[in-house]
Amino acid sequence: MFNAAVPADEQPRAPDSLTGWFEPLYAAADGDPGHLPWAHDGLHPGVRRWLESGPDDDLLHGAGRPAAAVGTGLGDDAAALAQRGWDVTAFDVSPSAIAAAQERHPGAAVRWQVADLFALPDRWRRAFAFVLEVFTVQSLPPDVRRRTVAAIADLVAPGGTALVVAALRPPGPPTAGPPWPLTEDELDLFRDEGGLTAGRRLQGASMRGFAMAVVEYHRSR
Numbered sequence: 001m002f003n004a005a006v007p008a009d010e011q012p013r014a015p016d017s018l019t020g021w022f023e024p025l026y027a028a029a030d031g032d033p034g035h036l037p038w039a040h041d042g043l044h045p046g047v048r049r050w051l052e053s054g055p056d057d058d059l060l061h062g063a064g065r066p067a068a069a070v071g072t073g074l075g076d077d078a079a080a081l082a083q084r085g086w087d088v089t090a091f092d093v094s095p096s097a098i099a100a101a102q103e104r105h106p107g108a109a110v111r112w113q114v115a116d117l118f119a120l121p122d123r124w125r126r127a128f129a130f131v132l133e134v135f136t137v138q139s140l141p142p143d144v145r146r147r148t149v150a151a152i153a154d155l156v157a158p159g160g161t162a163l164v165v166a167a168l169r170p171p172g173p174p175t176a177g178p179p180w181p182l183t184e185d186e187l188d189l190f191r192d193e194g195g196l197t198a199g200r201r202l203q204g205a206s207m208r209g210f211a212m213a214v215v216e217y218h219r220s221r
């Protein structure tokens with residue numbers, strides 16, 4: 001995920017703690033997406049592609065139902081969900097990310113929260129009719145894949161949907177990250193660990209040389 005626009009000392013590097021390296025990166029970026037290797041000024045291409053792909057009307061219009069945006073970063077995708085009528089809770093482990101998201105989207109009807117996916121409030125369990133996950137799983141190392149995916153899936157309410165956007169890699173030993181793109185088997189953890197069923201999947205999506213999975217997962221009622 002090297003980004004030529006980002007100075008070498010601000011590129012992501014092998015973390016010395018699981019999540020502690022995000023905060024200094026966001027603090028240094030000071031809300032500028034050009035200084036974050038993963039950020040886009042606007043919707044993530046995977047989310048844009050999904051919106052243009054003709055999802056169910058039920059997913060396009062939140063009608064006041066609760067949605068969660070996981071690892072929301074600068075919050076552009078979360079704000080777009082709120083514009084579509086979702087009652088959005090957007091969280092990130094980095095306080096500077098959340099501060100920047102709030103500043104970028106002052107009028108958005110979003111509850112911006114500093115929260116760690118691995119220590120979420122109990123009341124969030126299976127509480128959201130829509131869960132948006134974009135590139136958080138791959139930002140954490142493969143040895144915590146199972147619990148990362150399980151924690152995200154656990155947010156999905158009965159009858160709810162998770163939209164997962166993730167870079168994919170071929171099977172075999174993981175390359176040095178971050179990021180650590182997912183194998184197909186790891187993507188299947190949303191089913192095997194998370195208890196969700198795969199639904200629509202966009203074919204042929206790619207970004208910066210990676211195949212990109214854009215998949216809806218559903219929890220039965």
Ligand SMILES: C[S@@+](CC[C@H](N)C(=O)[O-])C[C@H]1O[C@@H](n2cnc3c(N)ncnc32)[C@H](O)[C@@H]1O
Pocket residue numbers: 019022023038039040044070071072073074091092093094097115116117118134135136139140
């Ligand atoms: C690759 S970035 C993607 C950010 C955003 N979704 C986007 O597409 O621009 C991964 C994000 O996940 C957040 N994150 C990583 N681990 C987390 C955790 N355990 N709990 C909450 N957020 C986390 C990071 O701070 C970062 O904002």
